[in-house]
Amino acid sequence: MEQQLLKEKIMEVLGESKVGTLATVVDNKPHTRYMTFFHEDLTMYTPTSKETYKAEEIEKNANVHILLGYEGEGMGDAYIEVQGKAAIREEHSLKDKFWNERMKKWIESPNDPEFIILEIKPETIRLMNDHGEPEELRL
Numbered sequence: 128m129e130q131q132l133l134k135e136k137i138m139e140v141l142g143e144s145k146v147g148t149l150a151t152v153v154d155n156k157p158h159t160r161y162m163t164f165f166h167e168d169l170t171m172y173t174p175t176s177k178e179t180y181k182a183e184e185i186e187k188n189a190n191v192h193i194l195l196g197y198e199g200e201g202m203g204d205a206y207i208e209v210q211g212k213a214a215i216r217e218e219h220s221l222k223d224k225f226w227n228e229r230m231k232k233w234i235e236s237p238n239d240p241e242f243i244i245l246e247i248k249p250e251t252i253r254l255m256n257d258h259g260e261p262e263e264l265r266l
Contacts, residue, residue: 133262134169137252140196140207141166147195149173149245151184151213157192158184164195165225169266171209171247172216174225176234178241185213191247197256205256211249221246 141164150159160181162173171193175181185191189212196206219237221244226237234242252264 130264133254133264136205136254136262137169137207137264140205140254141169141171144196144198144206147193149181150192151181152188152190153180153184164193169249169252171211171249172221172225173245173247174222174230174234175243175245176239176241177215177243181245182215182243185215185245189213193247205254208253208255209247209249210251211247214246214248216244216246218244 145163145165146161147164148159149162150157152158158180162175165172191209191211191213193209193211194206195209197204222237222242225244226242230242236242249266251266254262254264
C-alpha cells in the first residue's frame with residue numbers, strides 16, 4: 128500500500144478510536160492498561176497523574192506499545208499497533224487542550240500539580256485487519 132494511503136487509513140483509526148491499551152516495560156516484562164488517547168497528526172497523547180506506575184515506568188524506560196481501534200464487531204475490524212517512545216509533558220497548553228471534566232475522578236483540575244500528559248512519538252505503526260496483510264508505516 129502506498130505510504131500516503133496507509134497514513135490516511137491510520138489517521139482514520141486514530142480519529143474514530145479514543146480508548147486503547149498502553150503497555151510499558153517493567154523488569155523486561157510488559158505492563159498494560161487501558162487509556163484514553165488523543166492525537167495531533169501521528170503523535171499521540173494521553174492524560175494521567177504523576178503518581179501512577181506508568182509515569183515511573185516511562186521515566187525508567189520510554190519504550191511503549193499501544194493497541195487502538197478494534198471495536199469488537201468481527202474478525203475484520205481495523206486496528207493499529209504503535210511502537211514508540213513516551214515522554215512526560217507538563218506544559219499548561221497541553222493540559223488545557225486535553226483536559227475534560229470526566230478526569231475529575233483522578234485529577235482535580237487542569238492546574239493539579241500531579242496532572243501530566245504522556246506524549247507518544249511513534250517509531251512504527253502497523254495497520255492490522257484491513258482486509259489484507261498488515262501494513263507498516265515507519266517514522
